Amino acid sequence: xxxxxxxxxxxxxxxxxxxxxxxxxxxxxxxxxxxxxxxxxxxxxxxxxxxxxxxxxxxxxxxxxxxxxxxxxxxxxxxxxxxxxxxxxxxxxxxxxxxxxxxxxxxxxxxxxxxxxxxxxxxxxxxxxxxxxxxxxxxxxxxxxxxxxxxxxxxxxxxxxxxxxxxxxxxxxxxxxxxxxxxxxxxxxxxxxxxxxxxxxxxxxxxxxxxxxxxxxxxxxxxxxxxxxxxxxxxxxxxxxxxxxxxxxxxxxxxxxxxxxxxxxxxxxxxxxxxxxxxxxxxxxxxxx
Numbered sequence: 042x043x044x045x046x047x048x049x050x051x052x053x054x055x056x057x058x059x060x061x062x063x064x065x066x067x068x069x070x071x072x073x074x075x076x077x078x079x080x081x082x083x084x085x086x087x088x089x090x091x092x093x094x095x096x097x098x099x100x101x102x103x104x105x106x107x108x109x110x111x112x113x114x115x116x117x118x119x120x121x122x123x124x125x126x127x128x129x130x131x132x133x134x135x136x137x138x139x140x141x142x143x144x145x146x147x148x149x150x151x152x153x154x155x156x157x158x159x160x161x162x163x164x165x166x167x168x169x170x171x172x173x174x175x176x177x178x179x180x181x182x183x184x185x186x187x188x189x190x191x192x193x194x195x196x197x198x199x200x201x202x203x204x205x206x207x208x209x210x211x212x213x214x215x216x217x218x219x220x221x222x223x224x225x226x227x228x229x230x231x232x233x234x235x236x237x238x239x240x241x242x243x244x245x246x247x248x249x250x251x252x253x254x255x256x257x258x259x260x261x262x263x264x265x266x267x268x269x270x271x272x273x274x275x276x277x278x279x280x281x282x283x284x285x286x287x288x289x290x291x292x293x294x295x296x297x298x299x300x301x302x303x304x305x306x307x308x309x310x311x312x313x314x315x316x317x318x319x320x321x322x323x324x325x326x327x328x329x330x
Contacts, residue, residue, distance in 0.1 A: 053170035054086070056163075061244050064279040068287030069270060078229055079288065081248055082204070082222050083280050084241035088173040092220055092241050093192045093206045100203070102194045111191045112141040113205050114236070119225040120253045122233030131259040133307060134299050137327060141207070142191045144307075147326045150177040156320040172217045174240055174247065176321065185213040204239070226250065230271030236263055245279040245286070249295065260300030265293075292316050 073080055082096045097104040105111075114120075117135040118127045127135065137144055152160075161178055168175040177183045192206030204222040211218065219240065226237035228250050235250040251263035252273040267273040275293040278286050294314040302308050309325035 049166065050170055053166040057167045057171060057243060060167075060277075061279055064245070064277050064289050065281060065287050068277070068279060068289045071286050071288050073284050073286060076229065076286075076288075078226050078237075079248060079276065079278060079286065081237075081239035081246055081278075082241045083245050083278075084171075084173070084243055086171070086243050088171050088220055088241055088243075089217065090208060090220070093194065093208070096204075096222075097194045100194075101197060102203070103197055105193045107142050107191055108193045110140050110142070111193045111205065112137075112139040113191070113207055113223045114138045114225060115205070120234050120236070122253075124233050125253040125255060125261075127253075129255050129259065130261045131301060133301065134259075134261065137299070137307060141189070143330055144189070144327050145330055146187050146189045146209075146328075148177070148183050148187050149180045149324045150183070151180075151322045151324065152178075152320065153322070154318050154320045156315055156318055160320055169216070171243060173220055173242060175216060175218050176323075177211075177218065182213075183211055183218075185211070187218065188212055188215070228267075228271055228273060230269075231267065231273060235273050245277070248276045248278055250274060250276075251295065251297065256298075256300070258300070260298065262299075263295075263297040265295040 071079065082092065084092060094104055117138050121127050164176055164178060188210045190208040192208060194204055194206065204224050207219065207221045207223055209218045210216060222239040224237050225234050227234050231252070233252065235252050238249045238251070240247045249265050250273040251265045254262045254264055256262060265273055265275055270288070270290045275291045277289045277291055280286050292315060296312045298310045300308060307327040309327065311323040311325065312319055313321040
């Protein structure tokens with residue numbers, strides 16, 4: 042097994058390089074000044090917990106881990122738009138987004154469809170080598186629970202807060218599942234605010250825009266589905282210079298449904314689909330500390 046590890050690592054780095062080249066040569070050329078909404082943190086060959094400190098240091102920002110009352114969104118009402126009314130969402134759900142640090146999270150994975158083997162190869166060869174988007178391949182990987190850390194990054198004058206970092210790792214191995222940067226942003230060709238999540242990757246990022254949607258029972262959904270470039274969706278970005286990137290708008294859709302169950306426990310169903318084929322659902326149980 043130890044002898045095979047270097048081969049797996051080399052195969053993973055090679056596959057990641059091939060993905061970068063695919064985006065570099067087939068993606069849309071975008072000038073950064075014309076698409077500020079797409080900008081965000083990028084990574085090097087290995088994404089780790091240091092990505093937050095590196096981003097803050099390069100922008101002369103203060104960083105604090107699990108500051109009191111810190112959350113993914115500074116103000117849930119920032120999502121208000123012509124198609125979404127934040128006050129119609131249960132107060133407990135709004136509180137989770139604004140004070141995420143006050144909650145614990147457990148997660149179970151459920152894989153399905155013919156895409157499962159391909160997704161598992163990608164996760165095993167690439168995600169685990171670079172330490173990013175390392176989705177659990179079985180419920181056992183997260184059976185001991187998941188660590189959830191909120192990283193606040195603010196300008197040193199106490200003002201600007203560009204992103205809130207959300208680092209999720211397994212309690213058993215401390216392996217990184219997600220190292221994300223969260224904010225609210227409006228894409229170029231969409232009239233309403235979305236939740237923007239940036240996952241730094243070697244030479245670029247995966248950036249997801251999720252549009253909020255009210256539900257009649259007070260729950261709400263975040264949906265990364267739009268109608269092409271400039272709308273909500275899933276973007277793979279490769280940095281080719283300080284002023285330009287190459288971008289692929291991918292047919293990957295996520296639906297995040299945040300709700301209270303019949304016992305008033307806060308839960309989330311996070312569904313992943315590729316070309317409308319569902320291949321993974323993450324089930325979250327969210328409890329106040």
